[in-house]
Amino acid sequence: MNLFYIVFAPLIGALIPLLLRRTSRPVKTIATVAIPLSCILVAWPLAQQTLAGDIPTAIQHWLPNIDFDLAFRLDGLSLLFVSLILGIGVLIILYAHYYLSSKDSDSRFYACLLLFMASMLGIVTADNVLLMWAFWELTSISSFLLIGYWHHKSDARRGARMALATTGAGGLALLAGLLIIGHIAGSYQLDAIFAAKDAIQAHSLYVPALILVLLGAFTKSAQFPFQFWLPHAMAAPTPVSAYLHSATMVKAGIFLLARMHPALAGTEFWFITVTLIGLITMLVGAYFALLKHDLKGLLAFSTVSHLGLICMLLGIGSQAAVIAALFHVINHACFKAGLFMTAGIIDHETGTRDMRKLQGLLGFMPITATLAMVVTAAMAGIPPFNGFMSKELFLDQALNQQLFGGLSWFVPVLATVGAALSVAYSIRFIHDVFFNGEYKELPKQPHDPPKMMALPVLVLASLCIVIGLIPMLAVSGILNQAVSSVVLAPVEVKLSLWHGFNIPLLMSAVAIIGGIVIYSQRDQLFTFNRQFEGQDAKHNFERLVQTVCDSANRLFTHLDTGSLQRYMALVLIAVIVLVIPQLIDIVSLEGDRSQQPVDFVSLVGASVLMIAGFATAILHRHRFIMLMMLSVVGLIVSLAFAHFSAPDLAMTQLVVEVVSIILMVLALFFMPQKTARASTGHRVFRDILIASLFGGIVATLNYGILTSDFETISDFFIANAKTGGGGTNVVNVILVDFRGFDTLGEITVLAIAAAGIHKLLNKLKPFIPSSDIDGRPWHRIKHPLMLTNVANLVLPMAMVVAVYIFLRGHNLPGGGFIAGLIAASAMILQYIANGVDWVKDRFNVNYQSLMSFGVMIAALTGIGSWFFDRPFLTSWFTYLKWPVVGKFEFATALLFDLGVFLTVIGATMMILSNFGKMTTRHRPREEGN
Amino acid sequence: MEALFSVTVGVLTACSVFLILRGRSFPVVVGITMLSYAVNLFLFSTGRLTIDGAPILGTNTEYADPLPQALVLTAIVIGFAMTAYSVILAVRTRGEIGTDEVNEQDSGESSR
Structure with missing residues (x-):
């Protein structure tokens, strides 16, 4: 566990300087420096083990399926780098304390530095190459932040971008290389990779893998020809340069070479x-x-x-x-x-x-x-x-x-x-x-620090x-x-200052004399080099980046034309092209299942449905008529559900149909009533072709499914609904019990959609028509008397029905979804009949809270089962004896359904009442009002 | 019956696709709504067609498959949320940019 501390203490500790933002710099410095110091303390006993020849390891399984674990080791190589990173890190923090000016944000600096330190420690201690790669990328990002620390300077930003682009690209190459190596070795653990050395080197992918890994190492360590980014990273504050370019960042590439040395x-x-x-x-x-x-x-x-x-x-x-x-x-x-x-x-x-x-x-x-x-x-x-x-x-x-x-x-x-x-x-x-x-002119009078x-x-x-x-x-x-x-064998190092008189000593002497000569002749060298000036690596790099961006933009303008019609057509055509060959391959579409005879009701229903569907499409330029046709489609669909033994669906569809048509009529108020221009004949023909092919494919698939036999898992639900879930309406029991977690997700989605709509309506300035489509002004009576009276009569009845439907839902068609929608539609009728303000005066409920409350009840019901040592959302039911009423069933699923009920009401009302408000708030004022 | 059902679903799908390919936002929203009806019918039919077999225990001897029904029930409600979101998005777009075309203005004109 101590190994985890070494990596994760700086990672989490990066928050500390940020939390101490308001304190003075000495406090921040001490708090920051304490983190690597504590790591050194923790590492000390481990280091003794390493020096004795053991390799301390720590592993925490993370994604074992892809062999990606939080595995760390502290072998000699790791220890060497850990000592450098921590030791020099401490010195750098002390140095930065004095170096940074009072205007620089020291919290941000220390936080980035600790983040960087953590990622470096992660690289060198990782025992899993994928993990090592993750930290590798983290160093690219954190060094980007550090190099660009003075982000008001353009050369700092450019230098940071260049470093990120170069080392980031190398990082991707490295990932590819590591994946190949891991694939050959069969594991991403280091020991397994070392053991597979022969297999790796004999493999045909060895050279590509090696090149990819070397790309990673060479970009990071600024090796030729990727050396250009490092000098530009000097735009960073000096403590950063001192840290990144002496002990850490650039040494990561060297570390990688040493780390993969046994295998490659x-x-x-x-x-x-x-x-x-x-x-x-x-x-x-x-x-x-x-x-x-x-x-x-x-x-x-x-x-x-x-x-x-x-x-x-x-x-x-x-x-x-x-x-x-x-x-x-x-x-x-x-x-x-x-x-x-x-x-x-x-x-x-x-x-x-x-x-x-x-x-x-x-x-x-x-x-x-x-x-x-x-x-x-x-x-x-x-x-x-x-x-x-x-x-x-x-x-x-x-x-x-x-x-x-x-x-x-x-x-x-x-x-x-x-x-x-x-x-x-x-x-x-x-x-x-x-x-x-002597110096001639300096911005400051020089003195010791x-x-x-x-x-x-x-x-x-x-x-x-x-x-x-x-x-x-x-x-x-x-x-x-x-x-x-590195060499995977015990080693006894022998080092001494004096090697005796030998050729290397002679070479050293030659080098020193040569150095002095070169230095004394440096002016000629400067003159010689002047003819190459103007070749700035930064500009070349920027030009390269610019060229790539330009060509990407050119390519993009061809693909991304900003036309939804085009995108849709392309997607649909792609589906058609991909599916048709598969359908052609099917030998016999019709399955063995015995088919049912067509009865008169179905025939009439299907005909009406098809006619209404065609009418919706053909009359799309007359938008109100289109909506009416759409509602016919919805109603017949509802009848179809009823006909084919799905009473719950029929009821849901019916109420949803009412609510959504009201919503769309309301939306139409703000939209053009007619589509002004029609598409060209050519386009209409193309669209009809796409639509027909697509419809044909769907019909074919559906026929294929309907006529073939199948096995269902539903027998389980039917057998256990009563005994396990305590209800006879199997659909409802599935919703609130067997698959309750799905339902919880679904009401959450509904709530999110409602919240999104709420935001969309925020500060919306809709187009308000002052007259209807034929130019007649709106009628001066906003709320017709008859509608008002009917609405007032309907409301209590609808509420009773909603409660009834809700309560019986577990055993007979009904339940939270349907009941919620019934209650919501009765209330929407109130809004239509009496206006937003009238309702608000009498019934001032915050629908947002209602909705959140609903989701919360559902979630808490689920959590409740934890207190009885049961998994999330386990339901429980019992039978209570009530006077008068008699035997009465109580199930926790009912509570869950209550949550669904409230969420549905809250979300629906939030959408419609907020949207409806637009009509009254912005409506042109009328006389005497 | 099976053939009739699939033809109906196919026709609904075709009409919705045609609407989705229109150049104005409102027909697109209506198309999406109708497509969700078609998809619901399609999903529902994966439990095959049963008449007089509502999955209420004790009322029948043979039950329709309740699982697709449960799936479609939530799909209907989510479909409503999606319709509401897209229609209000359309209204907002018209309020913001003053038109209900789904194509970007410059390219939309030329492709017409």
Whole structure:
């Protein structure tokens, strides 16, 4: 469970800074920093297990059917990254406390940072590759928020978009790759995937899967040719850059390579691709780092370069190379985070990051300068700092690989060139900023930062020295376990500062001298590079995005013409085209079921129904007549239900018909009464063709169903309705008992529809006709006397009928739906006869509450069964003896039906009364009124 | 009887589809409503046609299939909610944009 805490504490803790929004910054900082600190405390005992060679795991099943579980592990590799993420995370939070200006929202910053931390922790501890991918995507999103933190700046927004687009696209490729791998391995658990190494590498989909996974890793780790997004992500606040681009985000790609190493590495394809890409990235990054005038730009490209170096080592893939790679992961995180923080301090205290303006700051910022020199020396690989050792190991590996046969010699040569460039830009970072004469003009008077702001850098710089001097004590324990979880064998790491006089040492010396030479000749390099300027990656990227958007838009305007007619026609034609071949394949449509003779009543009913249907369609331009025809259709449908043994349906259909025709007549009041223009003959012909084909298909299917025999599950309902549900009306028992949960869903939908309509009517300004269709003014008597009297007489009777229908529903046709609709239609008659205001004066019920009350009663009835240790909506019934009335049945289902009853009344009345209000509220006023 | 029933459902469907393909909102709403009648009849008929077999225990020896009936009963009520929603949407659209055409103005004119 502790493993869950490590991931979920920052995830949930991201809310804490937001909740503390109104407090002062120190409170927020302490609350925020407490979260990773508590994670470190929790992780400590687990880390001891890991260091002893165990792998603590934790699993919580989530979606076991697709092998997607909340499974976490803390092997050596995870532990290494967890330590970096948490440790540097704490320093970053402290640093940000001083870095952020009082205008910046620190709550939002801390929240995003914690979210990001949680997603990184999730990636590195996930034991299930799908879970790892989910966190992977979460880092893309949270880093987007962090890079775009200053969202009022356009370059921040662009940089954030670019990072999201690039790493997000890579993430999708990664998902595809992981799915293939999981498919081959038969599981998404890491151990299973490692065990299936041979199967994966022998599979024909190995290369596509590897390419997809590498796309994910290379986009995230800004490897060539995806290196372009990282420098633009420098628009982020410096703490973000320090965190994302030293220890976390970009290392996620490296982590992925290391994580999948046991399953994917070892093939020719892996060797060549990963090594070459790493080598190219290292050189490209180092070259551009030297050219940048922006401090953070230099660091960004240097990060690209160092990631290339690590990537190349993982490509070589031997045990020693993996040791060098993971060792450099630690070292790079230490010195690069320190460097970014230093750059941030310089920016913070001088107001600029431009190395052409910064000069001679040594005297003004002695502490900063000292710390900067330590971390820069580590980056350049100068002894006795930690960077020196990992660089030596790297050069050794470059020298000893034999991947490219006779051409293998070019690898160490290029590696030395890369190292020399690295020395050159390191010198530039120090010499240009702290020496090189006096500064001329700076936005601020430079001085050392507050001591607490320099503290995180001091910690990191000390680490660089400690790891450099006593590497075995400092990192060998964690490195042993980390490397062995990559090569899947116990490993004893041997690290020492002094390797004796050998070729790598010579290469280092060449690199340092070469670096100094390159730096001294840098002006020529700048001049040379000037001819390539104007090639801004951001603009190219934007242009690419724009082109894609434009072509998508062009495609879309052809598909999305804004014509409903066209969409409907396309959908219907698609159905026709897909279904007709299937129907042709049927040999004999008519089934074996014995058919019934046509009786006279059915024939008349069917004829009327068809005639009314045709009339509705043909007379559609005379809208009122169309509605009358529609109501004929509805009534005959109701009779059809009655004829074919469905009294409940007949009653429901009848009342719904009344209510919906009233509603549509009301709506017609606000609509044009006639359709002005008819469609062209061509279109009408096409529509008739579609309609006939569609109707034909439906009729065919229906005939096929009706004439074939079937098995039904209804025998169960019929057998158990009385004994289990306590009612003889099986349909009603199904509704309120057997399938009560469905009904609960249905009344909820009804309530939602009514609420939606309520919102639609909000601030509606309908067209109010001042006269009827033939130009006659409305009659001055709004409420005819006869209708008023009849309505008043009908209301009490209808209510009694509704109650009666409701109560008998369990045993005879009736129930909540029907009773509710009967009551509603009687009340609608009141509205029609007397007007909204008249009713409101006498019967002022909030229909919204009535409706919500109904849903609530139904839901509570369901919950009630929990108190008797029964599943949701279990019903219970008993027989009570009442005086006079006699034996009387009481069922909890009746309560549920009451909820249905109230919801139906509430929803129906809410729709109609609100809509009806429109006619009176906005009606042109009449004389004497 | 079965043939008559299916032809009726087919005719109702065809008429509704024709209405749904019209260019004004009101006929479309009426078409949707009528289509829901047709669909209800269709669903109802999956329990096959029975005369004098209402599923009220104790009244008959052979009962009609109660399950499609229960499904269709709620479908009728939900159908009402849908009709109400779409008709009020149509009214609102007319109130907002001043026309009841279902096509976007520019393309609607040209496709006519």
